[in-house]
Amino acid sequence: xxxxxxxxxxxxxxxxxxxxxxxxxxxxxxxxxxxxxxxxxxxxxxxxxxxxxxxxxxxxxxxxxxxxxxxxxxxxxxxxxxxxxxxxxxxxxxxxxxxxxxxxxxxxxxxxxxxxxxxxxxxxxxxxxxxxxxxxxxxxxxxxxxxxxxxxxxxxxxxxxxxxxxxxxxxxxxxxxxxxxxxxxxxxxxxxxxxxxxxxxxxxxxxxxxxxxxxxxxxxxxxxxxxxxxxxxxxxxxxxxxxxxxxxxxxxxxxxxxxxxxxxxxxxxxxxxxxxxxxxxxxxxxxxxxxxxxxxxxxxxxxxxxxxxxxxxxxxxxxxxxxxxxxxxxxxxxxxxxxxxxxxxxxxxxxxxxxxxxxxxxxxxxxxxxxxxxxxxxxxxxxxxxxxxxxxxxxxxxxxxxxxxxxxxxxxxxxxxxxxxxxxx
Amino acid sequence: xxxxxxxxxxxxxxxxxxxxxxxxxxxxxxxxxxxxxxxxxxxxxxxxxxxxxxxxxxxxxxxxxxxxxxxxxxxxxxxxxxxxxxxxxxxxxxxxxxxxxxxxxxxxxxxxxxxxxxxxxxxxxxxxxxxxxxxxxxxxxxxxxxxxxxxxxxxxxxxxxxxx
Numbered sequence: 001x002x003x004x005x006x007x008x009x010x011x012x013x014x015x016x017x018x019x020x021x022x023x024x025x026x027x028x029x030x031x032x033x034x035x036x037x038x039x040x041x042x043x044x045x046x047x048x049x050x051x052x053x054x055x056x057x058x059x060x061x062x063x064x065x066x067x068x069x070x071x072x073x074x075x076x077x078x079x080x081x082x083x084x085x086x087x088x089x090x091x092x093x094x095x096x097x098x099x100x101x102x103x104x105x106x107x108x109x110x111x112x113x114x115x116x117x118x119x120x121x122x123x124x125x126x127x128x129x130x131x132x133x134x135x136x137x138x139x140x141x142x143x144x145x146x147x148x149x150x151x152x153x154x155x156x157x158x159x160x161x162x163x164x165x166x167x168x169x170x171x172x173x174x175x176x177x178x179x180x181x182x183x184x185x186x187x188x189x190x191x192x193x194x195x196x197x198x199x200x201x202x203x204x205x206x207x208x209x210x211x212x213x214x215x216x217x218x219x220x221x222x223x224x225x226x227x228x229x230x231x232x233x234x235x236x237x238x239x240x241x242x243x244x245x246x247x248x249x250x251x252x253x254x255x256x257x258x259x260x261x262x263x264x265x266x267x268x269x270x271x272x273x274x275x276x277x278x279x280x281x282x283x284x285x286x287x288x289x290x291x292x293x294x295x296x297x298x299x300x301x302x303x304x305x306x307x308x309x310x311x312x313x314x315x316x317x318x319x320x321x322x323x324x325x326x327x328x329x330x331x332x333x334x335x336x337x338x339x340x341x342x343x344x345x346x347x348x349x350x351x352x353x354x355x356x357x358x359x360x361x362x363x364x365x366x367x368x369x370x371x372x373x374x375x376x377x378x379x380x381x382x383x384x385x386x387x388x389x390x391x392x393x394x395x396x397x398x399x400x401x402x403x404x405x406x407x408x409x410x411x412x413x414x415x416x417x418x419x420x421x422x423x424x425x
Numbered sequence: 426x427x428x429x430x431x432x433x434x435x436x437x438x439x440x441x442x443x444x445x446x447x448x449x450x451x452x453x454x455x456x457x458x459x460x461x462x463x464x465x466x467x468x469x470x471x472x473x474x475x476x477x478x479x480x481x482x483x484x485x486x487x488x489x490x491x492x493x494x495x496x497x498x499x500x501x502x503x504x505x506x507x508x509x510x511x512x513x514x515x516x517x518x519x520x521x522x523x524x525x526x527x528x529x530x531x532x533x534x535x536x537x538x539x540x541x542x543x544x545x546x547x548x549x550x551x552x553x554x555x556x557x558x559x560x561x562x563x564x565x566x567x568x569x570x571x572x573x574x575x576x577x578x579x580x581x582x583x584x585x586x587x588x589x
Contacts, residue, residue: 079451145519
């Protein structure tokens, strides 16, 4: 091992720690123990069938398997109900401690951090591509398929290829209304939808230390839209403050060695970043919102694992307060968890939304993936705080999705077309 | 293992929403999933796959969701292998795990045309375009991944390991 290769990134260190080694090399395949295994109502039914084929009676640890029915729940049709029932029975039989029935649940990637189930230094896998969200807490966390989850549930271990790391250094000051969504859309626009294929994305720099946890979750969440395996932040004061009420402080913090060699380093000046919109049909098709103000909209969606948190609802309420949404469009707001819903209610945001003419829904992934609760018809166009704008993502193959943060979504709701907050308040 | 089939060619960034739209994910029945395969991209796929069973694609094939329903619907449709310039990470993993051969070769993916007759030899690592008389060498997969494929998928591989 030469001098350069002895240094390691956070991703290497966390993977190494979970297979009992001081050093792992990029490109190497390791079999590592996982801290949390997650499944939802779409991916877990297949995982359960595969788990049953392995022949182990019990899951490796009933406290480390997390089951969240969030995609098509409350059950949207009979088939979804059957899937949920199958999953519920499995959770009961296996005495899964962290099974969250509707009424207690939330969108998985908002719920797990909120409950302190995912912590710094953890190695986490979930049968959902946005499992990379927990990287915001300094964890190595990634989406896998149902078969992987079956094996992880049975054995507590999984194979990983140790990824190379791309570092993103954010500097400068944020313009008004800019959140993590604008930063990550800008970043994906810069590097493309496969710009971080198989790689760990490490988000750092002086501007990051000013970002809220909610904005960090949004950024880590969309690492997968650049092909990333992990989207990691280092633990700092803001992370520790967030964790204070959620954990007993019993977690391990890993930091990249200062002299480690990254595959690539991008330096991004946030002072130049304006409100972003990704136009159909790739998250990398980013433009400034101010250049798209002639585009009429049929539906606005504010929610999802990407942007259904308190910061998002707060910004939405600030812009909507005392105003009506345009009468030619529908606005659907989905708080990501029951706790967020309740806090929004206490803060008067829900009242603002209803007075403005918005639909407010119980937590669900619903419209983000064209499941239900806001499916688009042929030729319709939505602007949405979700994460994907692929062909047919929110409904009919000839419908369109524009991606943005909460400020542009709320402003567009009032204007009836893509708009910036300055235009409407 | 030798696979002799004709090609169906698609472009870059074929995502999991067009491979199997989420509205069909309320089932894990593989036949039902296969009946909607590529519905968001190519309405003629169901007919094409009756005679052509190797998919050729550009960069980042299978990007998006972690839904294993995507490679499952492709495999159940009768597709024998996918050759792409590159694959999204999760799709690649899922395909290996269910025993669907996936080969990254930018050179081959660029060269092979829709409808070409191909001979794919996974053991010697060669793709032959019979129509255009050209042979491509494939980079061998890591040994560990090869052993998963040899076992017929990750579940069988793990079962064999547990018996030892």
